Amino acid sequence: MGMFDTIHLKSPLICPVCGGQEHSYQTHAFDDVMANYRIGSVVGGALLTGIVQERFWCSACHKVGKSAESPVYLVVWHSILVGLEQDFARAEARLSAVDRLDLIGWLDEAQRNENRRKRRYYGFLNDVRRWHEHLERERNPEPVPEGETAEQAKRRKAFASLWRLPEEILSAPDPLAAIIANNTPSQGENDQDGIWD
Numbered sequence: 001m002g003m004f005d006t007i008h009l010k011s012p013l014i015c016p017v018c019g020g021q022e023h024s025y026q027t028h029a030f031d032d033v034m035a036n037y038r039i040g041s042v043v044g045g046a047l048l049t050g051i052v053q054e055r056f057w058c059s060a061c062h063k064v065g066k067s068a069e070s071p072v073y074l075v076v077w078h079s080i081l082v083g084l085e086q087d088f089a090r091a092e093a094r095l096s097a098v099d100r101l102d103l104i105g106w107l108d109e110a111q112r113n114e115n116r117r118k119r120r121y122y123g124f125l126n127d128v129r130r131w132h133e134h135l136e137r138e139r140n141p142e143p144v145p146e147g148e149t150a151e152q153a154k155r156r157k158a159f160a161s162l163w164r165l166p167e168e169i170l171s172a173p174d175p176l177a178a179i180i181a182n183n184t185p186s187q188g189e190n191d192q193d194g195i196w197d
């Protein structure tokens with residue numbers, strides 16, 4: 001099949017034969033660069049505004065030897081993918097009904113995803129830095145201040161631990177794996193913002 005792009009869908013495509021649902025759709029309508037899109041994405045390719053007919057391929061039907069193809073319509077408006085419809089009349093209606101509220105909604109979603117991605121990136125980076133500092137400290141322990149009382153030592157350690165990785169990560173058999181696991185979004189979060197984030 002070669003290269004394609006993938007559209008991730010909140011509302012699944014539904015197979016008209018078996019009722020099977022697909023939450024993603026692979027298309028050749030755009031640049032075929034293994035890009036990931038959702039409704040509201042700016043897409044590549046030559047189509048600026050219009051409707052492309054392709055075929056939706058149902059894997060469940062294919063498995064049981066049924067004819068697995070039905071039409072699907074990609075709706076593009078000013079290079080934005082505004083819909084993926086299984087009925088031509090609905091595709092036409094979608095194309096003519098894009099309004100400012102749609103655009104604001106997509107913009108808002110894109111900004112929220114970007115913020116979430118940044119938070120994840122910096123959270124992960126911070127944890128790896130703290131892990132690195134921890135290794136440094138193990139090699140090069142901080143000198144104990146001269147004449148420090150037990151109470152002062154306790155306070156100094158408690159203060160320093162505010163910036164350290166949690167104990168459950170430091171004492172894990174593989175701390176780096178624990179850091180990665182800690183910073184990997186759960187399935188639910190993935191559903192919200194697309195698996196490619």
Ligand SMILES: [Zn+2]
Pocket residue numbers: 015016017018019020058059060061062068
């Ligand atoms: Zn099917």
